[in-house]
Amino acid sequence: MFLSESTITGFFFLAPWLVFAPVVGLLINLVFGHRFSEKAVGAVASLASGTAFVVSVLLAYSVAANHGELVRWRLAEWIHIGTLNLDWTFRVDSLSTTMMLVVSGVGTLIHIYAIGYMHEDVRFKNDVGRFRRFFVFLNLFIAAMMILVSGDSYMMLFVGWEGVGLCSFLLIGFWFEMDTLARPSWANSNAAKKAFIVNRVGDFGFLMAGFLMFWNLGSFQFDAVFKAAPALAETNPGLIVAITLFMLVGVAGKSAQFPLYVWLPDAMAGPTPVSALIHAATMVTAGVYLVTRSAPLYTLVPQAQFIVVMTGAVTALFAATIAVGQYDIKKVLAYSTISQLGFMVAAVGMGAYVAGMFHLITHAFFKALLFLSAGSVILGLERGHHHLAHAHHDEKHGKGVKTKHDDHHEEVFDPGDMRNMGGLRKTMPVTFWLYIIGTLALAGIFPFAGFWSKDEILLDAAKLYPQVYWLLAIAAFFTAFYMGRQIWMVFFGEARHEAAAHAEESPKIITIPLMVLAALSILGGALNLPYVHTLGAWLEHTVEIVEHEAPIAPWLEQSFGGLNIYVALISTVAALLAILISWLIYGRKPLKTGQIDPLKKPLSFIFTGMENKWFVDEIYQTIIINPFVKISQFLADVIDWRFWHDWFHETVIAGTYNWISETALNRYADQKGIDAFANGLGSVTQNISATMRKVQNGFVRSYALSVLLGVVIILGYLLFK
Amino acid sequence: MVPVNYYITLSAILFSIGALGVLIRRNPLVIFMSVELMLNSANLAFVTFARMHESLNGQIFVFFIMAVAAAEVAVGLALIVQIFKTKHSINVDEMSSLKG
Numbered sequence: 001m002f003l004s005e006s007t008i009t010g011f012f013f014l015a016p017w018l019v020f021a022p023v024v025g026l027l028i029n030l031v032f033g034h035r036f037s038e039k040a041v042g043a044v045a046s047l048a049s050g051t052a053f054v055v056s057v058l059l060a061y062s063v064a065a066n067h068g069e070l071v072r073w074r075l076a077e078w079i080h081i082g083t084l085n086l087d088w089t090f091r092v093d094s095l096s097t098t099m100m101l102v103v104s105g106v107g108t109l110i111h112i113y114a115i116g117y118m119h120e121d122v123r124f125k126n127d128v129g130r131f132r133r134f135f136v137f138l139n140l141f142i143a144a145m146m147i148l149v150s151g152d153s154y155m156m157l158f159v160g161w162e163g164v165g166l167c168s169f170l171l172i173g174f175w176f177e178m179d180t181l182a183r184p185s186w187a188n189s190n191a192a193k194k195a196f197i198v199n200r201v202g203d204f205g206f207l208m209a210g211f212l213m214f215w216n217l218g219s220f221q222f223d224a225v226f227k228a229a230p231a232l233a234e235t236n237p238g239l240i241v242a243i244t245l246f247m248l249v250g251v252a253g254k255s256a257q258f259p260l261y262v263w264l265p266d267a268m269a270g271p272t273p274v275s276a277l278i279h280a281a282t283m284v285t286a287g288v289y290l291v292t293r294s295a296p297l298y299t300l301v302p303q304a305q306f307i308v309v310m311t312g313a314v315t316a317l318f319a320a321t322i323a324v325g326q327y328d329i330k331k332v333l334a335y336s337t338i339s340q341l342g343f344m345v346a347a348v349g350m351g352a353y354v355a356g357m358f359h360l361i362t363h364a365f366f367k368a369l370l371f372l373s374a375g376s377v378i379l380g381l382e383r384g385h386h387h388l389a390h391a392h393h394d395e396k397h398g399k400g401v402k403t404k405h406d407d408h409h410e411e412v413f414d415p416g417d418m419r420n421m422g423g424l425r426k427t428m429p430v431t432f433w434l435y436i437i438g439t440l441a442l443a444g445i446f447p448f449a450g451f452w453s454k455d456e457i458l459l460d461a462a463k464l465y466p467q468v469y470w471l472l473a474i475a476a477f478f479t480a481f482y483m484g485r486q487i488w489m490v491f492f493g494e495a496r497h498e499a500a501a502h503a504e505e506s507p508k509i510i511t512i513p514l515m516v517l518a519a520l521s522i523l524g525g526a527l528n529l530p531y532v533h534t535l536g537a538w539l540e541h542t543v544e545i546v547e548h549e550a551p552i553a554p555w556l557e558q559s560f561g562g563l564n565i566y567v568a569l570i571s572t573v574a575a576l577l578a579i580l581i582s583w584l585i586y587g588r589k590p591l592k593t594g595q596i597d598p599l600k601k602p603l604s605f606i607f608t609g610m611e612n613k614w615f616v617d618e619i620y621q622t623i624i625i626n627p628f629v630k631i632s633q634f635l636a637d638v639i640d641w642r643f644w645h646d647w648f649h650e651t652v653i654a655g656t657y658n659w660i661s662e663t664a665l666n667r668y669a670d671q672k673g674i675d676a677f678a679n680g681l682g683s684v685t686q687n688i689s690a691t692m693r694k695v696q697n698g699f700v701r702s703y704a705l706s707v708l709l710g711v712v713i714i715l716g717y718l719l720f721k
Numbered sequence: 722m723v724p725v726n727y728y729i730t731l732s733a734i735l736f737s738i739g740a741l742g743v744l745i746r747r748n749p750l751v752i753f754m755s756v757e758l759m760l761n762s763a764n765l766a767f768v769t770f771a772r773m774h775e776s777l778n779g780q781i782f783v784f785f786i787m788a789v790a791a792a793e794v795a796v797g798l799a800l801i802v803q804i805f806k807t808k809h810s811i812n813v814d815e816m817s818s819l820k821g
Contacts, residue, residue, distance in 0.1 A: 698817025704743055 010062025014055045015073045015090035018100060018146040021051035026139035033132040041128070042115030045135035049111045049142050053104035060097040068094050068541025072152055079155075086220060089152035095542040098357060098535075099149035099289055102364045106281045107142050109513040113372050114138065114273035116509035120379050121271060123175050123182045134174060134271070141167035145282055149289060153220040154210050157290070161206065161254065164283045169196040171278060172270040180269065180416060191269035198263040202253015209246035212239060226296035233300040244297055244304040247290065248311065255287025257345055258315040261338045262617060268330040272375030275330060280337045280371050281364035288341065288360050291348040295543050299351060306465075308349030313461075313471040316342030318614070320478035324485065324599070325610025328416050329374045332486050336442065337367055339475055343457050346468060352460035353543045354528065354536040359457055361535075362449035362524040366441035369517040373435045374416075376506040376514065377490060380428045381415035384502035413499060418489045420497040422590060427503040432491050434514045439487055441521040443480035443575045449524030451572070456528070459567045473571060480575035484582030493590020530563035728769040735762035747812050749801050753794060760790050 025048020033041050063071070070093040079086040118134055144167055148160025173192030179185035214220055216239050217228040233240050251257060256264035267279045278284070291298060291308065298305050316339045323335035340363050347356035414420060425432040441448035444455065454476060461469040495501035505511075528535035585598050600607045609615065735758055742755025764783045771779025805811050 696820055698820030700813045700816060701744055701747075708740060708744070 010065055010071075011055075011058035012062055012071045012073050012090075012092055014058055015092055015150065016075050017055045018052050018059075018090070018104075018150055019143050021055065022048045022139040022142040022146070024048060025051075026136045026143070029132055029136050029139070033136075034129070036132070038119060038128055038131050039115065041132045041135050042111070042118075045139050046108060046111040046115065048139050049104060049108040052142055052146060053101070053108050056097060056100035056104045059092050060094075060101055063092060063094055063097050063541075064538075068538070070542070083218060084214070084220075086153060086155050088156060090150045091152035091222070092150070093542040094538045094540075095289075095292060095357070096149050098361070098539065099285075100146065102285075102361055103145045103149060103282045104142065106364050106368050106517070107138075107145075107277055109516055110273050110277040110281075110368060110372065111135070111138060113276075113375075113510055113513040114271075116507055117273055117372075117375055117379065118271065120382070120506075123178055134171075137167055137170050137174070138273075138277070141171070141278060141283070145286075148286055152222060154213065154222070154225070155220045157293075158206060158210065161250075161286060162203070164278070164286065165196065165199050165203070165254070168199075168267070168278050168283055169193075171274040172267045174271055174274065175269075181412065181414065188269040191263075191266040195263040195267050198260055199253045202250045202260055205246045205249025205253065209243045209250065212243045212246065216243075222293065229297055229300055237301060240297060241301045241304045244294070244301055245307060247294060247297075248304070248308055251287030251290055251308075251345065252311060253287075254290075255284050255341050255345060256315075256338045257287070257311050257342065258318055259616075261315060261319065262620060264338055265331055265334045265613070268328070268334050272330065272371060272378065275334070276368045276371035276375070279334065280367040284337065284341055285344065285360045285364065288344040288348055288356055291345065292353045292357055292543060295348075295351075295353055298349070299544075305349050305351065309346050309465055309468055310349075312342045312344070312346030312349055313465075313468045313475075314342070315339065316346060316475040317471050317478070318342075320475040320482065321610055322613050323482040324478060325597075325607055325612075326482075327418050327597075328414075329377060329418050329421070329486065329490065330371070330416055332418075332482055333367070333370055333374055336370075336479065336482065337363075339479060340367065340442070342475070343454065343472060346472060347457040347460060350460060350464045350468070352457060352464075354533075354539050355453065355456035355460050357539060358528045358535050359450075359453035361527060362441070362453040362521070365517055365524045366438045366448075366450055366521040369434060369514060369521050370438035370442065372510075372514050372517065373431050373438060376431045376510055377421070377424060377428065377435070377503075378415045379506055379510070380424065380431065380503035381421065381497075381499050383504040384427075384499035385413055385415065387502045387504070388498050413497070415499065418486065419591070421490045421495070421500045422493045422497075423491070423495040424500060424503055425491040427501070428491075428505050430505055430511050431514075434511070434518050435491065436487065437518045437521055439483045441524075443483050443579065444476060444571055445480075445575055446568075446572055447522075447525060449521050451568075452525035452528060455563065455568050455571060458571055459564050462564070462567055473574060476571055477574040477578045480578035481582050484579040485586050488582060488586035489591060492587055494592075496591060496593040725769055725773050728765060732762045732766040732769065735759070735765065747814055749797070749811050749813055752813065753797055757790060757794070760786055 025045050028044050028048075029036070029041055033044075036044070063069070070091070073090040073092065074087050075090060076088045078088050114134065118131055141164060144160050144163025146160070148157055148164060151157040151160055169192045172195050173189045175182075176189040176192065177184060177186075179187040210220065213225055216232055216236075217225050219225055219228070229240060249260075252260040264279055264284065268275055270279070298308065319335045319338035319342060323332050323339065326332045326335060340359070344356045344359050344363070347353075347359060437448070441450040444450045458469060458472055458476070461472050495503075526534075589598075591598070597607065597611075600611075603610075612618075739755045739757075739759030739762060742758065743752050746752055746755065764786055767779040767783050767786075769779075771777065771783075801811055804816065808815065
């Protein structure tokens, strides 16, 4: 049902299929999947996701055809209680269709990639049921994400928000009973739990924001909230600040911002397609989307905006420094994701919604590319390792020595550790070039996608918050540095492990989606080129862009259609310099097997800090988890067991009960009251009957005398009464 | 004419003798005879009052009483015969086997 007054034509009636298509896909796989082959399962899931993409394209086209007008398509009534009116309404506007396109587009490519990846995963072991389950979860994720981005109210968004959180949990812990090397371990399920629990903290913030919103603004529906907000900002701006800051807690949880980012690096325990889809391209950007969607609220309270900006900027720099000291190929990318999300949050925080969304899109392209390429590298190393294991096996077999082919007995080989890699550009050329493209895009080298979007953020930051600009510029420098380090360590130099020397290129089903993503990473910048600003004009239909009147520094005044030559030069030079430095350290003299990181000596304790993630997990362990465990132990052992169970229940309640039942009721009430009464009744009857029995003496004449006496008495009574 | 008082007095005396006989004699035959005496004293009173009130009701009662007394004696004598057959005694003080 259309909720807009004007007559609107287009494909809006297809909106529910954004959610239904993946749901249908997962139902088919769930019900009939046991008869399907792997390829069929993957094809069904990919088709379902592809259908959602087609629907997204049609919706975007319809929005464009209607000049960006908002269309709300109500599917069903949800909750109607008192003044609370919640419907399942699809909100189709330029912002939501942008998100839909990113989610379903990148999602479909990753689905296709996953068909190849999951088959080759060392942990797969031809378990088709597991394979099917993976694709069911992926489709469920797409459905939940679609609910999130298409929701017309904060509560509908929250449904999707929790849905993607659940999928994230399920997929991080997909190999819940083993670690990355297929050894029995709870590491993966612990990582999944960590992600879920940290996100609970964020969801608490989201819910508080929601409650405050409903209580003070009277609705959850976006337009109603935004309409009521300015009046409240006049009378009680503190409430708007509270709503936006509580919402920021939710954003920090879902979009992995400081200080709640700790779950994202651990989430790399999930299969690589999951890391790419959920923990890089789509789910973690939900927070950025939420802030953009709530732009009218944030615009009202500049002080809250400043806190959002600072959160983003600090996260961007902090995570970038940690990424420098990581050895796991996926961990580097995870911290890079956190850092880039910091860029986006900072951008949307300062009101640069277009720049933030632009970076969200390009980041989805190149970070998905990087993650998936990293997955390809890991698979390549696993193939090399497998090859070696077989070679050893054959050798031993040839000598007639009986050995079981068993990975457990071999040295522990981590295919994700960059210290085991090196020289892969010769063995995996396709992956190498794809990785280079992703790296250049992420580092922000002209003319790759990242250059345009990051520069837009930096320019806005330079105009509005000059201090934040420097934080972000330094973060961008670190970004280029750690990516350079990764390239030199992974693809250049000599192989530091035999597996790397025998690595093999991945099959086409893996590399073709990567090529599409690589093309998008190169060309993504075209979405919002200077002078043209396609994305800006597109999003302007939905997000009101407020022009700030703040005085800007003179060096920023010169602008080529929204591209400042100095800002662009500074970031490009910084990125190239960072790559040059990384070459000097890691490229000129490649690492040898077992050599420690060359940065460790000159930076000493600083590098130790980076290596150990600045000990944030340890700090959390000390200041939150340990006291929490202590308190819960105290509560369980002392309060619950000793106080409530041993003392209160055993002594007070059971004791009182026993006393009442034994002493008061049994001894006094029962024995002395009721028993005595019943016994007394019996003995009285006995006594009376013993007396009365004597009258019954058996002499007929005495009975006759009684009768006579009775008659005399009755007559006497009648006579003399 | 003999005054009514005399009849009533005679009836009372007869009743008292009968009652005394029932209470103090042990031979059931004598007890029966005493019971008959009491019944007939009552008959005498009935007849007296019937005469006095010139009503036949009393006379009719007397007929009934004589019929019932005859029936009673018939049953009673049969019982006595049976008791004697089993106990070889008709002493009423020995007839106490129904005592609790």
